[in-house]
Amino acid sequence: MVDGVLQLVCECKHDPWGKLGKDSLAGRLWSHMPNAGELNDSETYSEMWMGTYPTVPSRVRATGESLLEHLKKNPDLVGESVCSRYGPDIPFLPKILSFAKALPLQIHPDKKLAEQLHEKNPEKFGDTNHKPEIAIALSRFEAFVGFKRLGEIAELMRLKPLEAFVPEHKNFDDEVLRQLCTKLLSLPPETVSKTVTELQNSPLSDFGNDYRIPSLLRRLDEQYSKSDNGILVATILMNYMILEPGEALCVPADSIHAYLSGDIMECMARSDNVLNTGFCPRPDRDDVELFAQALTFRPHSPEESILLKKTSQIGLKGRSTEYAPPFSEFNVLGVNLSPQEAEAHRIIESPSIVVVTQGSGTMNVGDGSVHHIKEGNVYFAARDAELKFSTDKGLTLYRAYATF
Ligand SMILES: [Zn+2]
Structure with missing residues (x-):
């Protein structure tokens, strides 16, 4: 066998x-x-x-x-x-x-x-x-x-250093945002650098609810450079x-x-x-037109980007969290056990990969084999594997599995 x-x-x-x-x-x-x-x-x-x-x-x-x-x-x-x-x-x-x-x-x-x-x-x-x-x-x-809400972006684009970049439009909609994104990604390095400096010199009160923008500009400027087009797109258009x-x-x-x-x-x-x-050397960048044409405008708010979790039916003791994205191929289970706790997974009927990210414990397999598991251990589990986890000192693991 x-x-x-x-x-x-x-x-x-x-x-x-x-x-x-x-x-x-x-x-x-x-x-x-x-x-x-x-x-x-x-x-x-x-x-x-x-x-x-x-x-x-x-x-x-x-x-x-x-x-x-x-x-x-x-x-x-x-x-x-x-x-x-x-x-x-x-x-x-x-x-x-x-x-x-x-x-x-x-x-x-x-x-x-x-x-x-x-x-x-x-x-x-x-x-x-x-x-x-x-x-x-x-x-x-x-x-x-993802992108900020259109109203929030429109508001920020009224800032003096940015207003010249807004394409002509009747309604500020996603197509205007696509053009704006293309524009910001295509600006010459000197223009990006000048704009970032002007934004950094603007009073904090100009940024309203987006008061984090100046400190994010500073961090990204230190990490890459003031002339990196990614800086303007990330801080002005995207949700932090x-x-x-x-x-x-x-x-x-x-x-x-x-x-x-x-x-x-x-x-x-x-x-x-x-x-x-952006945030990579210029020669490594892909074509801006291609990038902008492919863009979707979902998510369009921080709430839409969050993957909600729920208690999984696979965990027989109710100690497994299910991360189930709305596309096929896979889900991920999170198991976080306190000392002396245990969890058992019913047979999933699809292959999975288990990684222990914290602590140690025991993994009992339905065929009778026993694995002493600890941080950094990674396992493949076949479709019919029945797994039980227990721990003396605490254990956190994740298990990704195929879905249909
Ligand atoms: Zn990615």
Whole structure:
């Protein structure tokens, strides 16, 4: 019989925006992998990827085989309903991200655009799939996500340094916002820099409810440069949000976002396509027209960006939180146990990936096997795995699973 629960060895990336050394949760979790070694305090640890994506694949710890190869040989582990849609694979990609400064201002193309981009430039856009994503805060998490309400943007665009950029219009609607966004992303560096300086010199009272804008301008200016077009788009057009641990964001395909600081568990459809326009070197930026044409205008308020959570029916003791985005492919369960507590998950009937983010405990599998689990351990669980979790000292884990 093939084991239904497999411990994985995952890899960590080192993007320049990642947190350094032990400050990085991604790094700390990854440091428990065999052969990870000591964390280097002058190195960034940005993303730990868990799953089958070919550029950063996870391996089965016991054999060293790639998880994807293992699933190809044992398709029953993922089951018929996944195989018929996606092949013997995991249709989602969970990651732990730790970032000390803004990630590139980005969108992830929808399926139709992904197909077009892949056809034109398969090297850069390796996937034909969409990439909606969710982000669950593991520490205090700051993000720019979606657009502010139109009225709020119109109000801010009346500020002296900005008024010249507003396109001619009768009604300030989403199409005018698309033009405005294109305009701000296309401004020459000197104009961006001059505008940012003028905004920084404006009295705080000019910003009304958006009183955080001057301090955000200062931080982004220090992180990148005053002439980065992303600064104006993020601070003036987008919602700035702070999430506490356990709270989550939902980012549909084509929706604008730039995460600013924190540690998160991210889960996305299995794709690595991205269009970047700010907070990255100019040569790395994608075409502004293409970016602006693809933009959606949902979410259009902070409330719309929040992914509501509920108690999951999968948790038999009511101690599992369900993060269920309104798109298919995956949901995520969060299990947060105090000392001496336990939780049991009924059989989900689809493949899942479990990552322990805090504490330690025991995971009992329905086939009788017992795993002592602790922070940084990552497991693949087959569709028919029945899992029970218990802890003496406290335990937090996340379990992403395929949905249909
Ligand atoms: Zn993203």
